[in-house]
Amino acid sequence: MKAHVEFIYTEPIGLTDLAVLEVGTQSCLPDMSFGPSVRDMYILHYIHSGYGTYSTGGRTELIGPGELFLVTPDTVHTYCAGSEDPWSYSWFGFVGTLAARLVELAGFTVLSPVRGTESSLPVESLFSNLMRLRNEPAKELLLTALLYQIFGTLAIPDDAPPLRADVGHHVRNAVSYMNAHYADRIGLHEIAEHVGLDTKYLCRLFQQRLSMSPYRYLTDVRMRKACRLLRRQLLGIAEIAQSVGYQDPLMFSRMFKRTIGVSPSAYREKARLESGTTSYETS
Template sequence: MENTGEHYKFSNKVREKSLVSLSVYNVGHQRCTPGYTWGPGMRDHYLIHYVISGKGTYTVHGRTHELYPGDAFLIFPDTEVSYRADLHDPWEYRWVGFQGSDAASIIGSSDFTPAGPVLHHISCGDALCEHLTRINKAYGNSFSNAIEMTGELYLCLNLLITKSPESESDDPATVRRALSYIDARYSYAITVEDVAGYAAVSRSTLYRQFMKTIGISPKQYLDELRMRRACRLLEDTDLTVSAISVSVGIPNSLYFSRAFHKATGLTPTAYRSGKRNPS
């Protein structure tokens, strides 16, 4: 237990021989100091963090994800990552690391994917946090402790298992949540995976509900919103094409120019010229 005023770290690593199919590798709880950073580095096991309070960022595969209370992120084995507490509102989180022959298949049934390792605003957050707390309380190096911790770990992971499409309802509130998230954060480099994570559904479910409710896919809605905003910025500002690209959530200006041409039939420069100097 490390304690520096209001900041602390409580971490337990299990030393008893692991259960083969699934076992807890480590478990802990940390209230981070401002700017506290782990990595870049790799783990040799799965590691789930659940954010209790504050905020921070998680970087993997060249993408940086912003996380807030109620969000969770997964570190896959042998994957280079880093994560960092906010300088002004550093996060507090609980975590559990685990391994075993069944770990990959269990994670494969969850909403976590290598391309989408972050879940936003998960509905099972309170229950997940409670099971993580119970794993901490069950900590010990006896075989009995290992069984109890693994039992709680199974309950944790069960909360994160993806529902089958047949069992998911067509909830209009899901689309409303997704639309509000896109409208508020399109200017960041968000993806459909981020939107699905915020809405707490799988990508396939989000796609199906968008098509049923508004007639277009989540990606099409996001792309069209970005292009509409880009048109306004080209008409009303003197920002460079590169700056406009970043402003609508597309860091690569070449990709932006191609997408803009596909959407409008014009390059960004030609569009601006045509609006300002109509023939």
């Protein structure tokens, strides 16, 4: 008798915020274990049936149907199927600049890597869709979208009051405002004032609808615009910084590297080499 396992490995497609590296589903044999080991990515597991244990940080927890556990990068961990009723689970392996924040919003921490799900949340069905995407031409994008949906579902507080019917309108309005005014010196207060909401309520709407804060969305808009300008090779770093709403070039450079992973100059040079154009000379 062999354990049943299916994998999907994905190809990198340039996503930086959230990138799915692998997904899979497995029905384990009794006492089947993995570890102790260390991984270089996050791995989110959902238990469909059966039981097992997850050990990390000196703690061991028994996990059963409807629960999730998270493996964090560079953390020693072991997980083992039960002896009498071994578990079946599905998982996502992922990385990205937003990964840590999404994990936090979903209720996971290093000290609390296990959580349950409310019966009213469609987490089971979302994980069940994994292998159906195996042969889709754009499976990388579809799997990433599915993982965002899972995090968005998990981020909804159990005691959250029902959202008003017009919240979608407020979020779209704020998004449109940021897309139009990213080059201006705007912040959370100006965005909330534009849509007529309290700043805290606007932040909650963004977390529930987009799994990020308005500030994060505005930063992503500015960084995407900056990437486009850097690829065009027409402006200096300071000019690009001002073009996307940063008066301080050093602040822009720090934010760009934090978000994109490389400095603006390194990004521009890489784009130059890929396009075969001559380098931009600052005056």
